[in-house]
Amino acid sequence: MSELSRRFRRKELSPVEITQECLRRTEKHNPRLNAFITVMAESALAEARAAEEEISRGHWRGPLHGIPIALKDLIDTAGVRTTSASALHKDRLPTEDAEVVRKLREAGAVIVGKTNLHEFAYGGSSLISHFGDVHNPWDVNRIAGGSSGGSAASVPAGMACAAIGTDTAGSIREPAALCGCVGIKPTYGRVSSRGVIPLSTSLDHVGPLAASVEDAAIVLQAIAGYDPADITSAEVPVTDYVSVLKEGAKDLRVGVPRAYSFDDLDPEVASAMGHALMGMETLVGHIKDVQIEVPTDRTLQAAESYAYHAENVAKNPELYQPETLRRICTGEKVTAAEYMQKRRELEVARRGIRDVFAEVDLLVTPTTPVPAPAIADLRADPGALRPAELRLLRNTRPFNVWGLPAISVPCGFTQGGLPIGLQIAGPHWREDLVLRLAYAYEQATAWHKRRIPELKQEGDF
DSSP: OHHHHHHHHTTSSOHHHHHHHHHHHHHHHHHHHOOEEEEOHHHHHHHHHHHHHHHHTTOOOOTTTTOEEEEETTBOBTTBOOOTTSGGGTTOOOSSOOHHHHHHHHTTOEEEEEEOOSGGGOOSSSOOOTTOOOEETTEEEEEOOSSSHHHHHHTTTTSOSEEEEEESSSTTHHHHHHHTSEEEEOOTTSBOOTTBOOSOTTTOEEEEEESSHHHHHHHHHHHBSOOTTOTTOOOOOOOOTTTTGGGOSTTOEEEEOHHHHTTTOOHHHHHHHHHHHHHHTTTSSEEEEOOOOOOOOOHHHHHHHHHHHHHHHHHOGGGSOHHHHHHHHTTTTOOHHHHHHHHHHHHHHHHHGGGGGGTOSEEEEESOSSOOOBHHHHHHOGGGHHHHHHHHTTTTHHHHHHTOOEEEEEEEEOTTSOEEEEEEEOSTTOHHHHHHHHHHHHHHOOGGGOOOGGGGGGOOO
8 A cells, every 4th residue: 555655646656547456356356256245436436536636736645545445334335325234224325424434535545345244244254145155265165254254355356455344253353364364453442433333332343454464554544543422432542553563573572372262273274373473483572371261251242232133123034134133133131130240241351351461562373263164064054154153253252352452464375275364462552562563474474475366467556
C-alpha cells in the first residue's frame, strides 16, 4: 500500500487502474472463490476517479487514499445491501455507513464490495451462507475459514488490497492463517463496532486483513480510535502503528504457552512453528515458556447471540440456515443470573491476564492447530463441521475473552501448498508491540512473498 501510495502521488499509477485491476480479478476469480456477495464496481470506479483528481491537486489524505478495500458483509454501507450472508437480510439496505466505513471513506479508501461470510458470523468455516460456500484461493477444494472467509480469500487473490473483517472467536485470524495473509484483531474497544451486525457484543472486534504487516498497520491506523456513540469503544490514545514497525524486536520478551495451544498439532503445523520459534530467537531479547489458564466456556457468546436474534427466530426461523438456527438457539435457556455470572467471569479474566505480561511482553502460538480442511470431508459428515470449526478456533478464541490484541502472520506452507499461520498477542492497547514483532518476523522470512501459483502470471500491483 505504501508503494502504491507513492506511485499515485508521483502520477506513475492511477487509483483507477488499480481499482480496475481488482475488479478484473474479481470478475475472473469470484465464480470459483465466491468471496464477494456484492461487487460495487460503479461506485468504486467513481471513488477511484475522485481520489485520482484529489491526489493530482495535491489533496492527499494519506496512504489509504485511492486504495481498494473490501468489507465483510455484516458491516453497514449506506444504500448498499448488507446481508450478513442470510436470507433474513438479503434485501436489507442500511441508511448509514458503519463508523469503520466512515473512517475508511474519510481516509480516501475505495470500497470495492461486500464479502461473503459464515451466516451472521456464527462459525469458522464460511460453509454456511445463503450465498454459498467460500473457497480457499490456494486450493478451491478447501475452506477459506471464517467467519470472515470472503475477506480473507479476497486479499491473496488480488480482488482487494485489504479487507475488513470481524472477530468474535478468531474470525479474522483463523481465515487469515488458512488463506495465507495477515489479520489483526485489535484490543477490545479499540475499533468501533457501531453499524456492525453483532454476534456477541462482549467479544466482537473489528479489524483488517491485508497482504503484509505494514498494510495491516496502515488500515488499522485509519479505523482505530474512540467513538463516543459506541458504548463498547474505549477512549485510549492511538499509537502511530506504522512508524513503530522499524524499531525492531530486540528488546521484546516473548512467552510461549505450550500447554493447550500446542496440543494435538498437525505435524506440518508443529514443524513450521518449531522453525518459526528458532528463527524468532535471533529477533527478540528473550523467549521462555509460560503457563496460562485458558478460558473455554462459550455461554456468554451463546446468550448474547440469542438475545440479538430472539425476535427474528420466533417470527422467521425459516430464513436462517438450519445449522445457524441450531447454534443461535443454544443460548435460549441461559438465565439472567447465568449471564451476569459469565459477564463477571469475563471481567475477571480480562483483569487477570494482565499478570502474564509482568514476565513477558508478547505471547506466540500457532494460529490454528491444523491447515485448511477439505470441504468434501466436512460435507461428508455434517456432524463433524462444528467440532472441526471449534478446533480451528481453539487458539484464537481465548484472546477474544481476554480482549487482547492479536495478529496472524504466515509462517510456512504444507507440502500440499496450504498456508500455516503464527499468532502473536500482546497486552491491552499495545498493538504497537504486536505489530513490531510481526513485522520483524515477516521481514526475516519470505512466506508473505509467496504467490498463489495460478495468480503468478497476473503479477503484483
